[in-house]
Amino acid sequence: MHYHGTPITPRSALYELAGRCFCVSFADPRDVDVCHEIGQSVMLDNGAFGAWTRGQRTDWPAYYEWSARWLDVPTTWAVIPDVIDGDEDANDQLIDEWPHGRRGAPVWHMHETLDRLARLVATWPLVCIGSSAMYAKLGTGPWTRRMAETMDVACDERGVPRTRLHMLRGLALSDGPYPFFSADSTNVARNHAAIPSRGKAATSPGAMAARIDALQPARRWARPARQDVMELVA
Known part of the structure; x- marks a missing residue:
């Protein structure tokens, strides 16, 4: 599933993506109502990445309250709060404090x-x-080697994921070798008005989203031989 990050402006551009999946960040939730009106599924992002890049902290109780307003929608789910540069204990504690269970x-x-x-x-x-x-x-040598290790753990001996995997900021990997269930990015939001083209239709929000959504990842993880990994990242 391909989750397109918001906000997408102008509002007419957002409506071009009717029927698709959306990612709405707590950091800028202006499109959350419309996304639930026109979207197939909505992912509520906790806004931790944006806050981290700005050196800010997120008000988690406020996020709990905000997400609760939408999690009764069957096709809506939320990213549990996380500390990007925190230790594992800190992130496990945030999971324990999450009040909305498996949503x-x-x-x-x-x-x-x-x-x-x-x-x-x-x-x-x-x-x-x-x-x-x-x-x-994404895509660097260290990242590629680490992702191979990640897939080896997250997938069984047949290469089938042991659970559904969502790649944050990962729509660029939509046609890659990793069997993600879903991914998100703000590609359309950031670029639909910025990419020059001979014909406006080619870079319309709807056309960009259609091209992204047409890409599908591998169904299973094919464990590469060590030599293959080294050649891939060389």
Whole structure:
């Protein structure tokens, strides 16, 4: 599933994505009503990444209250609060404090231990994966090697994910080798009015979303030989 980040402006551009999936951040929830009116599914993001980049803290009780307004919608789910540069104990505590049960999904950060990942995929129906620390940039050599390790843990011996996996800020990987259940990004929101083209229709929000949504990831994780991994990241 492809979750398109908001806000998407102008409002007419948002309506071009009617019937698609949306990601609405607590940091800027202006589109949340419309997304629930026209969207297939809505992901409520906790806004931690934006707050972290600005050196700010998020008001978690306010996030609990805000998300509660929408989590009675069957196709809406929320990202459980997380501390991007925090330790595992801090993030586990936030999971324990989450008041909305399985309507939320915990975040595993790629710099955290694989043991924590194994524990989360064994106990949660949906787990978010976040690029972080030395693995913050998608597609680099360290990131690719770490993602291979991630998939080895998150998938069984047949390469089938042990639970549903959501890649945060990962729509660029929609046609990649990783069997994600879903991913999100703000690609359409940021670029639909910024990319020059010979024909306006080619870069309309609806056309951009259609191209992204047409891409599908691998159904199973094909464990590469060590030499294949080294060649991939060389």
